[in-house]
Amino acid sequence: MDQIKNTGGLALVPFFVFVFTFLGAGILLNDFYALPSPVAVMCGIVAAFVLLKGSVNAKVDAFIRGCGDSQIVTMCVIYLLAGAFAMVAKAIGGVDATVNLGLAYIPVQYLAVGVFLLASFLSTATGTSVGCIVALGPIVVGLADQSGSSLPILLGALLGGAMFGDNLSFISDTTIAATQTQECSMKDKFRVNIFIAGPAAIVTIGLLLLAGWQNTPTQDVLPATQDINFLKIAPYLLVLGLAMYGINVFVVLVLGILASGAVGMMDGTLDLLLFSKNIYEGFTGMTEIFLLSMLTGGLAEMVKRAGGIQFLLNKANSLIRGYKSSQVGVGALVAGINSAIANNTVSIVVAGPVAREISQKYQIDNRKTAALIDISACFVQGLLPYGAQMLIMLSYTGGAVAFTEVLPYAWYLYLLLAFALVGIFTPLVDRVLDLKTTTIPVRKAVAN
Numbered sequence: 001m002d003q004i005k006n007t008g009g010l011a012l013v014p015f016f017v018f019v020f021t022f023l024g025a026g027i028l029l030n031d032f033y034a035l036p037s038p039v040a041v042m043c044g045i046v047a048a049f050v051l052l053k054g055s056v057n058a059k060v061d062a063f064i065r066g067c068g069d070s071q072i073v074t075m076c077v078i079y080l081l082a083g084a085f086a087m088v089a090k091a092i093g094g095v096d097a098t099v100n101l102g103l104a105y106i107p108v109q110y111l112a113v114g115v116f117l118l119a120s121f122l123s124t125a126t127g128t129s130v131g132c133i134v135a136l137g138p139i140v141v142g143l144a145d146q147s148g149s150s151l152p153i154l155l156g157a158l159l160g161g162a163m164f165g166d167n168l169s170f171i172s173d174t175t176i177a178a179t180q181t182q183e184c185s186m187k188d189k190f191r192v193n194i195f196i197a198g199p200a201a202i203v204t205i206g207l208l209l210l211a212g213w214q215n216t217p218t219q220d221v222l223p224a225t226q227d228i229n230f231l232k233i234a235p236y237l238l239v240l241g242l243a244m245y246g247i248n249v250f251v252v253l254v255l256g257i258l259a260s261g262a263v264g265m266m267d268g269t270l271d272l273l274l275f276s277k278n279i280y281e282g283f284t285g286m287t288e289i290f291l292l293s294m295l296t297g298g299l300a301e302m303v304k305r306a307g308g309i310q311f312l313l314n315k316a317n318s319l320i321r322g323y324k325s326s327q328v329g330v331g332a333l334v335a336g337i338n339s340a341i342a343n344n345t346v347s348i349v350v351a352g353p354v355a356r357e358i359s360q361k362y363q364i365d366n367r368k369t370a371a372l373i374d375i376s377a378c379f380v381q382g383l384l385p386y387g388a389q390m391l392i393m394l395s396y397t398g399g400a401v402a403f404t405e406v407l408p409y410a411w412y413l414y415l416l417l418a419f420a421l422v423g424i425f426t427p428l429v430d431r432v433l434d435l436k437t438t439t440i441p442v443r444k445a446v447a448n
Helices: 008-029 037-051 056-067 070-091 094-104 108-126 129-147 151-168 173-182 186-213 234-245 249-266 272-285 287-305 308-319 323-341 344-361 366-383 388-395 403-409 411-425 428-432
Strands: none
Touching: 008 037, 008 287, 008 308, 008 323, 008 344, 037 056, 037 287, 056 287, 070 094, 070 108, 070 173, 070 234, 070 249, 070 272, 070 287, 094 108, 094 129, 094 234, 108 129, 108 151, 108 186, 108 234, 129 151, 129 366, 129 388, 151 173, 151 186, 151 366, 151 388, 151 403, 151 411, 173 186, 173 344, 173 366, 186 234, 186 366, 186 411, 186 428, 234 249, 249 272, 272 287, 287 308, 287 344, 308 323, 308 344, 323 344, 323 366, 323 411, 344 366, 366 388, 366 411, 388 403, 411 428
């Protein structure tokens, strides 16, 4: 049978072509989202076919098998369903209802706390930090102007809350990528993740309360709100509740879509045809990440068969000294890639297979690895001056606030890193959650 020849480190060149194409285009165009990531990964795939040694048939076979891997297919289908749910829930007014509910109960003096809590819930419910910032950014800027509150502090709270939900949401593309590449359930990853992110959020709330206590607003202004419709928030709560209970994620998302559609039809927001169109629009909104995951899976399989993954592992092993340093290495790998390409989901998809191999070798529980790579990606992504989250948020200020002014108030992200390091260098997380320090058996196509 034809095989791709083992070329060691040279097999990694196609991966570098992908990363540097994406990075170079971002620098050249001054926009890291101008070049679609599937196009960049196609450059790497072409390079693999040209540079890797072996027959064309062997390369095609490896590529197709990688694209059709059960974990990749599972990931892609979850992306589609998550996109459909988010789109239908938004179409019925779920995002607006959530914002109105939060703003109705925020005391002006403690706007920063309210913004953090509202952003945390909204990003967790919708699975997107960018979407959360788009929905709340203009409102936060307006509230700061009306109340005389510090805009940098409010933006820091918004950024922290947005990344909190992005990291923890069951329908976030980062969570989907992290759990599927590490072959663990979303519920299990959530339990580890919340044990790290939860304390960071609590301390952040305490700091924001302290800042609010010292703040005296110039005006006692509350935002005007529309009538609050709790029914439109119900699909979010349903999905969060079922997912935390451990129901299969496919079932959870389908029920969320149907519940959102039912609410929309009851109040006249949707009819059957519009409901169907919103589902399809949600599917198409996930086209880029769908294609990226599938194509990256194919490229990774080609590189793996050519010895590239093993070469990388050998190099990592020379730097890693044991259980703790292997966890730092896994996080640093994802953080480094994220810093280069400014996309947390892409960084997890690219680094996932290597992170899994390192975890199995050094006996890290796959649930902890999934949490750590998601945390590392979200931490870096939130602080990147050229990341989508920061760029969009600052655009709403009209140049009145600079990146360096928000940076000191991104308290949640710094605390997230601090608690992650505590979880790595102390046995606290492992003991409390009874995480195994032995290799976890491989479980195929885990979706719950």
